[in-house]
Amino acid sequence: MLSNLPVRRRLAGARSLLVLVLASAVIAAALHWWRSSSTDPADGGVSGGTTVDADVPAVENLDDDLRDALREAAADAAEEGIEVRVTSGWRSASHQKELLEQAVAEHGSEAEAARWVPTPDTSPHVTGDAVDIGGAEARAWLARFGAGYGLCQVYGNEPWHFELRPEAVEDGCPPPYADPTHDPRSHS
Numbered sequence: 001m002l003s004n005l006p007v008r009r010r011l012a013g014a015r016s017l018l019v020l021v022l023a024s025a026v027i028a029a030a031l032h033w034w035r036s037s038s039t040d041p042a043d044g045g046v047s048g049g050t051t052v053d054a055d056v057p058a059v060e061n062l063d064d065d066l067r068d069a070l071r072e073a074a075a076d077a078a079e080e081g082i083e084v085r086v087t088s089g090w091r092s093a094s095h096q097k098e099l100l101e102q103a104v105a106e107h108g109s110e111a112e113a114a115r116w117v118p119t120p121d122t123s124p125h126v127t128g129d130a131v132d133i134g135g136a137e138a139r140a141w142l143a144r145f146g147a148g149y150g151l152c153q154v155y156g157n158e159p160w161h162f163e164l165r166p167e168a169v170e171d172g173c174p175p176p177y178a179d180p181t182h183d184p185r186s187h188s
């Protein structure tokens with residue numbers, strides 16, 4: 001019976017449980033980092049991010065018009081001293097599947113994971129129609145001026161995620177979806 005144990009032993013038990021919980025959290029974080037930084041470039045991995053001109057599949061396999069718009073915007077941002085980095089671009093279906101499995105493990109359910117990571121069948125990253133931008137300054141610059149290049153934030157909960165909306169050059173960007181589950185493409 002737990003209640004019969006001396007208080008010190010119970011405290012020691014609680015402490016070792018806490019150590020165990022902390023240790024597994026550290027291991028989970030390390031595994032996450034290792035998996036995300038060790039993705040094969042052939043699957044769209046860009047360890048630590050890359051430039052918009054990089055000769056890697058994550059950039060090369062983007063839709064041509066999206067890549068052109070991104071390069072044009074990045075060149076103009078660079079003139080203001082801001083570097084636009086690609087933290088994710090095109091991804092293989094198998095890499096997207098991996099990300100989804102990770103998200104289900106992290107968020108506890110498929111429904112919750114879907115708010116952050118679409119499936120290989122619905123992700124615009126897999127078709128080369130989306131880029132994730134790194135650097136707070138670059139994101140802020142693109143949020144402000146991206147529409148002029150047709151580059152729009154699509155999801156309210158993902159300020160790093162941009163897609164090409166050519167009509168935005170004239171009309172401005174459409175209002176973003178709250179999260180990917182509100183995107184009609186997620187249900188196709």
Ligand SMILES: [Zn+2]
Nearest residue numbers: 130131132161
């Ligand atoms: Zn994205």
